[in-house]
Amino acid sequence: MKKIFKPKKFIIFGSPLIENDEIKEVVKTLKSSWLGTGPRVAKFEEDFKQYENAKYAMAVNSCTAALHLSILACGIGEGDEVITTPMTFCATVNTIIHAGATPILADINPQTYNIDPDEIRKKITKRTKAIIPVHFAGRACEMDEIISIASKHNLHIIEDCAHAIETEYHKKKAGTFGRFGCFSFYSTKNVVTGEGGMVLAKNSEDASKIKILGLHGMSKDAWKRFGDTGFKHYQVVECGYKYNMMDLQAAIGIHQLKRVDQNWLKREKIWKRYNHALKELPIGLPADIEKNTKHAYHLYTILVDKKKTSISRDDFLDQMTKKGVGVGVHYMSVPEHEYYQRTFGWKPEEYPNAMMVGRQTVSIPISPKLTDMEVEYIIKSIKEIIDNAMVENK
Numbered sequence: 564m565k566k567i568f569k570p571k572k573f574i575i576f577g578s579p580l581i582e583n584d585e586i587k588e589v590v591k592t593l594k595s596s597w598l599g600t601g602p603r604v605a606k607f608e609e610d611f612k613q614y615e616n617a618k619y620a621m622a623v624n625s626c627t628a629a630l631h632l633s634i635l636a637c638g639i640g641e642g643d644e645v646i647t648t649p650m651t652f653c654a655t656v657n658t659i660i661h662a663g664a665t666p667i668l669a670d671i672n673p674q675t676y677n678i679d680p681d682e683i684r685k686k687i688t689k690r691t692k693a694i695i696p697v698h699f700a701g702r703a704c705e706m707d708e709i710i711s712i713a714s715k716h717n718l719h720i721i722e723d724c725a726h727a728i729e730t731e732y733h734k735k736k737a738g739t740f741g742r743f744g745c746f747s748f749y750s751t752k753n754v755v756t757g758e759g760g761m762v763l764a765k766n767s768e769d770a771s772k773i774k775i776l777g778l779h780g781m782s783k784d785a786w787k788r789f790g791d792t793g794f795k796h797y798q799v800v801e802c803g804y805k806y807n808m809m810d811l812q813a814a815i816g817i818h819q820l821k822r823v824d825q826n827w828l829k830r831e832k833i834w835k836r837y838n839h840a841l842k843e844l845p846i847g848l849p850a851d852i853e854k855n856t857k858h859a860y861h862l863y864t865i866l867v868d869k870k871k872t873s874i875s876r877d878d879f880l881d882q883m884t885k886k887g888v889g890v891g892v893h894y895m896s897v898p899e900h901e902y903y904q905r906t907f908g909w910k911p912e913e914y915p916n917a918m919m920v921g922r923q924t925v926s927i928p929i930s931p932k933l934t935d936m937e938v939e940y941i942i943k944s945i946k947e948i949i950d951n952a953m954v955e956n957k
């Protein structure tokens with residue numbers, strides 16, 4: 564009889580693949596006594612800039628910080644409106660609020676889960692100052708349309724590229740279309756530093772605005788004030804924030820980035836395997852990848868609609884967990900959360916596509932750390948749960 568593989572350990576959702584190079588570099592950093600912002604951050608910025616084919620790259624301690632600084636650097640504040648998607652992590656919306664501006668949501672396309680340009684058009688007012696598209700799951704937004712809307716109405720574009728390190732649209736990297744592109748190196752993302760982020764900019768004024776605002780508002784040279792090039796006085800020129808990345812974090816990122824394409828290939832293989840193995844099931848699968856784009860394969864999401872599967876999304880989540888497979892929800896739509904309902908009077912029903920996806924979606928593991936056996940076990944678990952539910956309901 565064929566032995567059925569069952570993993571000994573719980574399959575953690577979004578588990579990062581950390582190798583010896585990262586571990587050695589962290590130890591070296593600790594021994595160098597330079598833990599804070601220093602040479603390794605500078606190298607990580609340079610490497611990331613090269614990888615993204617960008618003009619300027621500034622490391623920060625999260626994508627949340629990256630978004631906040633980018634919004635501020637655009638001069639956006641009280642009385643201004645910023646349009647973004649309801650299908651995102653709360654940080655995209657919170658940073659607009661942190662800057663003093665008002666977030667406005669534009670519903671998603673129900674196939675791609677990305678912000679729908681036609682919905683953006685409907686939400687533009689005299690107060691609109693910027694659009695923050697999120698390349699959801701690593702799928703490129705319709706940048707041609709978004710750029711044409713932005714130029715027509717004189718709006719800034721700040722790209723939320725938290726899922727989109729490898730994403731390309733018409734041969735150009737995500738994060739290089741907008742005035743700023745914001746990336747995350749949080750532990751579950753495609754390149755990790757534990758916590759960490761990056762801002763891409765197109766010109767030196769914008770780059771130095773980000774640097775200054777990200778380190779207490781101190782004049783640019785302050786970044787070098789602990790070096791061996793002699794004491795330097797600094798001036799505080801803005802009321803800035805404490806958002807700088809540490810060398811300890813960059814030590815991990817430098818080696819993670821070297822393996823970014825290798826890990827992407829591993830996830831692409833898993834993606835294709837899931838597409839093939841799950842296509843007969845009565846669940847929703849990710850849309851085909853648009854021509855002339857590169858998907859970052861950050862999340863593989865399925866839709867569990869009780870009307871079709873006889874099991875609710877939340878029961879499905881529980882059963883996957885019971886089988887030892889970690890799952891995620893990306894995301895309940897932003898208006899489902901109490902704070903936004905209370906503060907802006909948003910209702911989920913006003914964004915029906917995001918509401919539908921948010922109530923049915925399940926992210927299944929797609930970490931490059933997964934073995935083939937684990938991938939097969941995940942597939943088998945999904946099939947068993949759906950099959951059992953269908954039989955019970957007959």
Ligand SMILES: *Cc1c(COP(=O)(O)O)cnc(C)c1O
Pocket residue numbers: 624625626627628651652654655697723725726746747748749759760
């Ligand atoms: C993870 C994430 C963020 C926030 O990133 P942090 O680095 O954790 O601050 C922002 N937007 C999206 C879409 C994300 O997935």
